[in-house]
Amino acid sequence: MNDDELHPIGHAARRSGLSVSAVRFYADAGIIEPTALSSAGHRMYDVHAIARLELVRTLRELDTDLDEIRRLLDGDTTLHDLLVTHLEIVERQERALRARRAVLRTLVKQGGTTARTDLMHKLVSMTDEEREQAVDDFWNDVGEGLDVPEGFVDRLRAQRPILSADPTAAQLEAWIELADLVASPTFRAEVRAYLRDTYSAPEARTLATEPFQEFMHVTGAPLMEELLAAHRSGESPGSPWAQRAVTRFLEAATALSATPLTPEVRNRMADGYRQVPDILRRIAEEDATSETPVYDDTHGRYATLVALINGTDQAHDPIPYTWIADAMSTDAPPRSQEVS
Template sequence: MNDHELYPIGDAARRSGLSVSAVRFYADTGLIEPTGLNEAGHRMYDIDAIARLELVRTLRELDTDLGEIRRLLEGGTTLHDLLTTHLEIVERQERTLRARRAVLRTLIKQGDTTAQADLMHKLVSMTDEEREQTIDDFWNDVGEDLDVPEGFVDRLRTMRPVLPADPTAAQLEAWIELADLLRNPAFRDAVRTYLQDAYSTPETRALATEPFQDFMHVSGASLIEELLAEYRAGECPRSPRAQQTVTRFMEAAAALSGTPLTPEVRNRMADGYRQVPDILRQIAEEEAISESPVYDDTHGRYVSLVALINGTATEEDHDSLPYAWIADAMSAAEPLRP
């Protein structure tokens, strides 16, 4: 293409990707005027005019209105600023479409009514403050008159869903399900009943105390992660590294009850870990025939949905933990003196 050559409107249209009528319209509105006229009075366009026509076509495909394009061509704004603004618009539209898709997929899956569709749209459109209030209302209701150690419910409520500014469809679907459950009185009652049954007996109240919860979710959890890393790396349970970690774990666990880590305590811990798979299977069998709310359908469902929303890994599957390996490491630890 020659820099000084002039091209008829048909060529300008073809080279810019527009129709002849569109090129004529932009000329008539003064947006992109022709460079000149030929002897027959027909409109002619040079390279610069064709390049601007091509830019107009691109911006129109991005739904840029003619007023914004005119300001750009007249020097009232820069292309960078215009594209930045439109990127923000497209991203907002994308988030809106993603939210709608999540609602539609959930409705199709559940086969819900028009009223439920309206509710789901409101759920995904909640502000951060409204989401926080929904969660607080849920835990306030669940914790009312719950006979568990002081501070236990407050610890549970610290695990909260935080929907990111640009959530995925899966995160939105998880939030819709969770928000719907949080507002459901039957779900609240089921969670309250589960927590009451699981942590109010003399045998289990200790599990809900602050020291034990701190051990389970902070210090003890960190040591278990170290043991898992060593197991996955192929460490022998009797290796110095595994022995050091498992000893620290046993010392921290024994300290919960103020018991020194003696050989007897070490052996009881090892035996306990060897029995865990059988205990878990027995619990699962009992839950399968029990009419009482179970973890996976109550608090466990809350925890798993929060993990999906927050984009964090779900808790390690109990069945996949190397209990036998940990028990062997415990048994192999050097005898400890009281």
């Protein structure tokens, strides 16, 4: 197409992807005027005008209004600035649509009523400050007068949802469920009862103390991960790698109670790990028939939803308790023996 060649309105419309009536409209609105008029008074367009018509069509498809397009073509704004503005608008619309989808999916699952719809909308529209307050109110209520070691509830409180500025639909759905739960007096009472029943007993209080919790979640976690890495690499429990890792873990664990790491202590801890699978099975069976609050329905549900909201919900391989017990034992299998 020659830059100086003039084309009738029908050709300009076809080239730009617009209808003839749309080209006329943009000319009458002073957006893209014809380059010239033919001797018969017909509107004629050169290649530059047709290119501008193509741009107008694209911008209109992006819901850009005519005043913005006019400012762009008049040189009052740049294409880059216009596109940045519209990208922000589209992203806001996308977030709003995700929020609506989360509300609708939740309502479909739960059965929607007018009051329920209102509540779901309020939950996804909460500010960061309102979300923080909702979680604080929950833990204040759960922890009030709870007979557990000092600082335990504060450590649980530190695990809190942080909804990103651009959450996925799944994260929004998890937040809706969590916000609904933490506001529920029934859920609060069940979490409180679970924590009381689990950690108030004298034999379990040690598990809730700050040194033990710090070991489980901070200092001991990388030590256990090193041990699990040896297992994932196919090392036998008696290999040098596994033995270095398990010894570091046991030394840190026994230091909590200032207990020397003797062969008897190693074997006692090994026996404890061997019993874990049977204990977990028994707990699962009891939970299935229990009428009292259990972990998966109380604090466990809270933790799961927080992980979903924060994007930290990762699948974990089953813990190889028997392999760990063999590594702890003073009779650990030799390096050449494969233990699964």
